[in-house]
Amino acid sequence: MSKQYRVIPIFLPMLACPHRCVYCNQYVISGQQRLPDVEDVRNTVERNLSTIPSDFHKRIAFFGGSFTCLPSAIRDRYLDAVQPYVLSGQVEGIQISTRPDYVDESVLQSLKHKNVKLIELGAQSLDDEILKRCGRGHGVADVERASALVRRFGIALGLQMMVGLPGDTREKSMHTAKLISEFGACCTRIYPTLVVEGTALAEDFRKGRYLPLSLEEAVDWCKDLYRFFVKEGVAVLRLGLHPTEDLRNGGNLLAGPFHVSFKELVLTALWRDRISSQIAAEQREDITVVVPSQEINYAVGYASANRKRFPHVKFQQA
Numbered sequence: 001m002s003k004q005y006r007v008i009p010i011f012l013p014m015l016a017c018p019h020r021c022v023y024c025n026q027y028v029i030s031g032q033q034r035l036p037d038v039e040d041v042r043n044t045v046e047r048n049l050s051t052i053p054s055d056f057h058k059r060i061a062f063f064g065g066s067f068t069c070l071p072s073a074i075r076d077r078y079l080d081a082v083q084p085y086v087l088s089g090q091v092e093g094i095q096i097s098t099r100p101d102y103v104d105e106s107v108l109q110s111l112k113h114k115n116v117k118l119i120e121l122g123a124q125s126l127d128d129e130i131l132k133r134c135g136r137g138h139g140v141a142d143v144e145r146a147s148a149l150v151r152r153f154g155i156a157l158g159l160q161m162m163v164g165l166p167g168d169t170r171e172k173s174m175h176t177a178k179l180i181s182e183f184g185a186c187c188t189r190i191y192p193t194l195v196v197e198g199t200a201l202a203e204d205f206r207k208g209r210y211l212p213l214s215l216e217e218a219v220d221w222c223k224d225l226y227r228f229f230v231k232e233g234v235a236v237l238r239l240g241l242h243p244t245e246d247l248r249n250g251g252n253l254l255a256g257p258f259h260v261s262f263k264e265l266v267l268t269a270l271w272r273d274r275i276s277s278q279i280a281a282e283q284r285e286d287i288t289v290v291v292p293s294q295e296i297n298y299a300v301g302y303a304s305a306n307r308k309r310f311p312h313v314k315f316q317q318a
């Protein structure tokens with residue numbers, strides 16, 4: 001049986017990033033406002049190592065902000081602080097997330113040298129018009145170029161996307177997913193766009209210039225995207241934002257499809273479709289649905305939604 005995977009997350013707020021995308025307030029998203037110092041980083045790693053079972057694969061991940069936008073001295077300080085954990089074999093490597101236009105050969109050379117095994121690029125959309133409206137400051141060509149470069153250096157590539165950005169449509173989000181696969185990503189994360197205080201999007205929302213997706217729409221779009229990525233062999237590492245304290249309390253969240261169990265809602269909807277198809281194929285309602293054990297909660301559904309919807313269906317673990 002393959003070993004399970006755990007990531008040790010270290011969040012860097014947007015102080016690392018010189019840009020300001022219309023939807024971004026990284027303090028709200030990551031729940032912190034200052035860059036951690038090296039001691040904070042070591043403490044986070046030690047704390048996680050003490051609780052993750054030793055037989056799990058582990059990787060240290062610098063999330064949030066944009067890692068390669070940091071001055072190289074700070075970047076190196078972080079990477080050097082965690083090298084001992086890699087060199088001793090306690091973790092298998094490091095992963096970072098960054099912007100596609102802050103990746104070049106010399107940066108990649110240095111990251112590879114310091115055991116970075118996976119780079120996740122924030123593509124967000126692969127439609128130039130949407131990227132422009134979001135103030136991303138880069139285009140589709142930058143994502144394509146950076147993706148090719150990361151892969152050329154033998155570093156695994158992840159491409160993150162968002163749904164419901166200004167100008168986005170269901171078709172455009174699927175086009176983005178297709179290009180993510182074409183550009184060679186081994187993994188992705190899908191984030192529905194939220195309207196948070198302190199962003200340009202909040203202003204647009206207040207003035208009626210931007211309307212976020214409803215929760216139902218976001219679940220529906222993401223269901224199709226998830227199905228597509230599974231078919232293409234692109235691992236979906238995350239569906240929906242990590243529910244920080246602030247997002248849970250709704251303090252800075254103005255509008256948008258936030259749900260603490262967003263992934264469960266999407267997978268519930270996927271199973272709902274599968275069950276409906278099986279009922280249609282067998283032309284009866286009292287069918288038995290065979291479910292892999294790790295999927296049983298999704299098949300039964302969030303808050304037993306599918307069990308309630310299909311009262312005659314029997315769920316059987318494979």
Ligand code: SF4
Pocket residue numbers: 014017018019020021024025026064065066099122
């Ligand atoms: S690139 Fe990322 S961190 Fe920087 S402003 Fe945009 S979303 Fe925020």
